[in-house]
Amino acid sequence: MHKLTVPISEEAIRELKAGDPVSLNGVIVTGRDAAHKYLIDNFVKTGGQPPAAEQDMYATLQTLLKESVIYHCGPVVQQTDGIWKFVAAGPTTSIREEPYQADVIEHFNVRAVIGKGGMGAKTLQACQDFGAVYLHAIGGAATLIAESVKEVITVHKMEFGVPEAFWVIRVEDFPVVVTMDSHGNSLHKQMLEQSTEKFAQLIKG
Amino acid sequence: MHDLTDAFVELIRRAATQLPDDMKKAIREAKEKEDPGSAAAGALDTILKNVEMAREKSTPICQDTGTPIFQIYYPLGVSTRKLSDQIRKACAIATEKAYLRPNAVDSLTGKNSGDNTGIDYPTMHFHEWDEEGIKVQLILKGGGCENVSTQYKLPNTELGAGRDLEGVRRVVLDAVNKAQGLGCAPGVLGIAIGGDRGSSYIKSKEQLFRPLDDTNDDPDMGAMEDRILEEGNELGIGPMGFGGKTTLLGVKMGKLHRLPASYFVSVAYMCWANRRATMLVNGEEISYA
């Protein structure tokens, strides 16, 4: 089993192949629909010249995302005595971020994206070009993944709502599988081809 | 009849936080079959650990607690209106207690009702029976797997599927292949043959209430259940679509009468988190299975 620790070097990413199980460790950031749209509108489309009100956030996010990981997750959280805790933290379907993901990977030098269901050709190309991977979490394993979140460090953009905010979390032994590597291979594509071939055999005659 | 609201809350808690034993057994056996160290074995191991943690902490197995679907069997004289009021109230309480995530959204405005009640939500099917007690079965049907559930109209030329069991086999395997890992495989299939489009879908979901190890009363359908289970696994899609020997954990099939003009095959795909629970009420006595 590969062990990845944030910050992740390009070299470590290039060693990974589609199908490899990975244990992920370190500080990562959650982000889904609202977060991706925000990153694109304020930072990518403006060519890194965000509106004055977002400049501090830009610097913060640049530091957080560089050589780090974005997790497609809308967590269920609990706050006791001012301390946040993740209660359920399973992955959400990633394909909704396909229009944004490649640009976010490039702009922020993100090394990995975690979610479920895989992503499309544009993201696969970005993984190849910029040294990133897509990591598939186990759909439905909400409690176990929440247990691997050892600390909620902070939260940004809470105005997006709890599931959509950027949660900065420290994870330990977060179990994932590389399904899109940085060499142009997608396990999703391979599996579909293989199973479709088998299917054709099964219904022949 | 006394108020059953609290009993329904307990039924929901059990369904949301405890995976039935037959499902756990099937996942455990599947894990043994996968190659040690493979992504498939790892995924099943993670699932099993998650299931144990959820039971211990009494937290939802999966954060998508799905659509609650109730099957209620009641004797003559029981008010179904009262029962459905109590079930709706129980859904709201279970949401407050975080056994259920607020999942009921207005289809046009997108507004979440916040308590898992709404227009025809939760789903309830009432059946009067000859027994004296009441039996309530609940399944929590996830959204990811609902999105890969589907319906076919036979004949289907593209798949060479005619109006017979062989045709059914072809379209069901097509559904499994198209779903890949997106329904959080390994899954359980509920299949219905016949009916109108609506009754067919309802029948397919009813199949999901059957224990994995029961036998179909109809030997032909029983044999086809076994065959689809085997061939579905031969597709090699594996847990989460990572590749592997386990794509399906169970296949259950039922039939309805139909119009001569129509031949529908409905496929209800249920994820590994096949959360079902049963409650029996006999007088004052309430038990769960």
Ligand code: SF4
């Ligand atoms: S398909 Fe099932 S296991 Fe997957 S996220 Fe939905 S409810 Fe959970």
